[in-house]
Amino acid sequence: MASRIEVIRKSVLAKNDRAADENREVLRRRGACMMNLLGGAGCGKTSLLERLLPRLAKDLRVGVLEGDLATTRDAERIAAVGAPVVQLLTEGGCHLTAALVRGGLERLPVDELDLIVVENVGNCVCPTNFDLGEHARLSMLSAAEGDDKPAKYAHLFQTADAVVISKMDLAEAARFNVDRAAQDIRVVNPHAPIFRTSFTLASSFEGLETWLRGCIAAARRPPGDRGANRRVLDPLLA
Numbered sequence: 001m002a003s004r005i006e007v008i009r010k011s012v013l014a015k016n017d018r019a020a021d022e023n024r025e026v027l028r029r030r031g032a033c034m035m036n037l038l039g040g041a042g043c044g045k046t047s048l049l050e051r052l053l054p055r056l057a058k059d060l061r062v063g064v065l066e067g068d069l070a071t072t073r074d075a076e077r078i079a080a081v082g083a084p085v086v087q088l089l090t091e092g093g094c095h096l097t098a099a100l101v102r103g104g105l106e107r108l109p110v111d112e113l114d115l116i117v118v119e120n121v122g123n124c125v126c127p128t129n130f131d132l133g134e135h136a137r138l139s140m141l142s143a144a145e146g147d148d149k150p151a152k153y154a155h156l157f158q159t160a161d162a163v164v165i166s167k168m169d170l171a172e173a174a175r176f177n178v179d180r181a182a183q184d185i186r187v188v189n190p191h192a193p194i195f196r197t198s199f200t201l202a203s204s205f206e207g208l209e210t211w212l213r214g215c216i217a218a219a220r221r222p223p224g225d226r227g228a229n230r231r232v233l234d235p236l237l238a
């Protein structure tokens, strides 16, 4: 019985991987970069985009796919900052799939975009297993969630190209030890840059913006040369 379940799980993931490869090909042909934004419910994903998108919009065209179980509230927040956005509703599903993202890509003006950000369903576990065809994966944790979470939800951080620790303005009140969290992230992911942000401090988004711009540039380079942006200086450990 157990092996039959394993076979079904593998076949679901294999089907998703094929759809992710198709998404990669769509993005490659159009020269667009896609970033998968993951983190628990309420860690600050949409708030981060509300701060980052206006900065990027100075010279880049960015579209957003908003993943949620229900409601179009996040899509409305993103539309309010002027970015083209499509809401993807999973109707109870705890993660986005590559096929669902493909449907969203077809409704965005991908030919005109430099970057597509996919805000995944708020969940620290399920979305980590599903490749969407993205160029980069950004995993988030907020100071309010507790510094023990990188060890508990290791796969979220292990599979990240970069990590954001948000709500740093709440760190003291929440007794969040950022060094402890960073050390546990380093155990599973020695190289991903770790950015600390707070929506009360505009300059806290600068490092993340630079990293994201590097991802967009890397996505335009030929395949074998795309790892370069992973070697940006780690603002926590430099």
Ligand SMILES: Nc1nc2c(ncn2[C@@H]2O[C@H](COP(=O)(O)OP(=O)(O)O)[C@@H](O)[C@H]2O)c(=O)[nH]1
Pocket: 039, 040, 041, 042, 043, 044, 045, 046, 047, 048, 122, 166, 167, 168, 169, 170, 197, 198, 199, 200
């Ligand atoms: N204090 C503080 N609150 C934040 C910050 N970022 C987001 N929030 C709040 O956290 C809550 C959830 O934010 P949201 O962006 O909707 O999270 P999402 O569910 O991950 O998209 C909202 O009440 C935000 O106002 C931050 O940097 N500092």
Ligand SMILES: [Mg+2]
Pocket: 045, 046, 047, 074, 119
């Ligand atoms: Mg959100």
